[in-house]
Amino acid sequence: MAPALEPFIIFRILDAPRELVWAAFTDPARMKDWWGPKGFTVLKSAMDLRVGGTYFYGMRSPDGKAMWGKFVYREIQPISKMVWVNSFSDETGGITRHPFAPDWPLQLLTTLTLAKTAAGKTELTLVWIPMDATESEMATFDAGRDSMTGGWTGTFEGLEAYLAQVKKS
Numbered sequence: 001m002a003p004a005l006e007p008f009i010i011f012r013i014l015d016a017p018r019e020l021v022w023a024a025f026t027d028p029a030r031m032k033d034w035w036g037p038k039g040f041t042v043l044k045s046a047m048d049l050r051v052g053g054t055y056f057y058g059m060r061s062p063d064g065k066a067m068w069g070k071f072v073y074r075e076i077q078p079i080s081k082m083v084w085v086n087s088f089s090d091e092t093g094g095i096t097r098h099p100f101a102p103d104w105p106l107q108l109l110t111t112l113t114l115a116k117t118a119a120g121k122t123e124l125t126l127v128w129i130p131m132d133a134t135e136s137e138m139a140t141f142d143a144g145r146d147s148m149t150g151g152w153t154g155t156f157e158g159l160e161a162y163l164a165q166v167k168k169s
Contacts (some may be wrong), residue, residue, distance in 0.1 A: 005138050007129040008145060010152045014122040017165040021122045022079040024159060024166075025112065028055070034162035035059075038154030044068075051076060055084070056093050058109075067099055071110070074160045079114060085131065086110045103140040105130035126152065 008167045014021055024030045032045035043058035043066060055071040070093055071084035086108045087095045098104035108128045115123040128148065130141050 005130065005133075005142060007127045008141070009128075010126050010149065010156070012124045012156050012160075013117065014124055014156075014160060014163060016122055016167060017120055018079050018116045020163060020166065021114055021124065021159075023084065024162060030162070031055070031057070034158040035159065036155060036156075037151045038157060042069075049073065049076065054093070056089070058091070065099070068093075068096075070095075074109075081114070082110075084110050084111045084112075086128070101140060102142070103136045104144070105133040105137040105141055106130040108141075112124045118159050124156070 016080040028045040039062040075083035
């Protein structure tokens with residue numbers, strides 16, 4: 001039997017209170033202001049924040065390509081934790097393959113935790129692990145760690161810029 005695949009984990013300390021970070025993840029209008037890798041713009045941001053509900057989004061890449069995705073929420077613990085199934089989708093929300101990596105897993109279990117620090121900042125931890133993936137999909141996921149780090153780093157840099165702007169106003 002093949003060894004278990006290690007999850008992808010990314011960690012950030014955000015200079016904002018946990019309540020503000022939570023609001024940035026739970027309000028589709030706020031998500032539109034920061035969601036996505038660096039250089040991407042959000043085309044659509046629609047949310048039904050409840051267990052079984054979805055977040056459906058569209059993004060345009062710097063070279064003009066549209067990409068769609070969705071979350072299906074599995075667990076919501078206000079201001080501290082969310083668990084969702086993340087997938088690429090078409091414009092109507094149907095699950096599709098990654099537009100640039102056909103062997104990318106169809107679904108990723110995502111766990112986001114937000115912890116308050118003594119300094120009033122927020123520790124953000126995001127964990128990604130493929131669900132029901134084939135060996136080929138698991139290998140693609142494992143080989144994509146640098147790309148995942150780059151994408152999430154750009155996304156969280158956008159979140160940090162958004163939080164700094166909101167704190168000023």
